[in-house]
Amino acid sequence: MEIAAASRILGSDAWLGALPPDTRAALMGAARIRTVDNGAAVYRAGDPGDGLHAVLKGEIRLIGHTEAGRRLVYLILRPGDWFGEMSxxxxxxxxHDAIAFGPSVVLHVDSNRVDLIAAAHPGFDRAIGALTCQHQRAALAFVEQTLTASTEARLAFILTEMAGRHGRPVGNGVEIDLRLSQEDLAALVGISRQSLAALLGRLRRERVIETRYARLVVLDLEALQQKCGRPRS
Structure with a gap:
C-alpha cells in the first residue's frame, strides 16, 4: 500500500483532519507502512515506545494480561484509528500488547520523526495530547461501567459502543462487523465465557440482540441503551 492510499483511508479521521494542512502533510510524509500477519504483534507490553501508529487495513486489538494470566481486551481498532500515542x-x-486479528496493515511514524514534526510544527504536541485524552475518556467511561455497573449493564455498554463504532445497518438492526468470538467478548466485559453465554441468552430471549457466527446484530438499540443507563436518543 502506498502513502497516497493510506491518506485516503485516514482522510475522514477527525483527529488527523483537525491538524493544520502542513502538519498533516509532514506526518504522512514521515510515515512508513508495514503489514502485520494474523496473530502477530505490532508491539508488546514492556517494549520501548517506537512512535505513533494507525490502522489502515484489518484490525488491531490492545490486550493486557492479569497476574492470574487472564486476557483483557482494552480496545479494538479498525481502519482510521490511531494508537500508541501515550508512549x-x-x-x-x-x-499492553497490540495484536493483529487477521492480516493487517498499519501506518507507523517513528519516535524520532514525531519529535522532528513537533519541533517544526508548534501545536503538534497538543494534538497528540488531545488524541490521548480521546482514548482516556473512552477508557474512563469503561472503568466506570466496570466498577459500578452490573455485568449486564457492562455488556450493554460495550455492545452500544461497538454498534456506534463498528456497526452497519442490516435489514433487522445494526450488525457489529467484527470477528468477535464469545471468548473475545467475555474478555472485553471482564467475565467468564459461561457468564457471557447466559447474558447473551437473556438478551436474545428479550429480542434485543441476535447472534450469528462471529457476528452479533443489535435488534433494539434503544433497549440496549436503557440497559447501560443511557437515555433514549
Missing part, C-alpha cells in the same frame, strides 16, 4: 508523550514502555 510518544511520556517516553515510557508500552502498557
Amino acid at each position: 510518544v508523550l511520556d517516553g515510557k514502555p508500552r502498557l
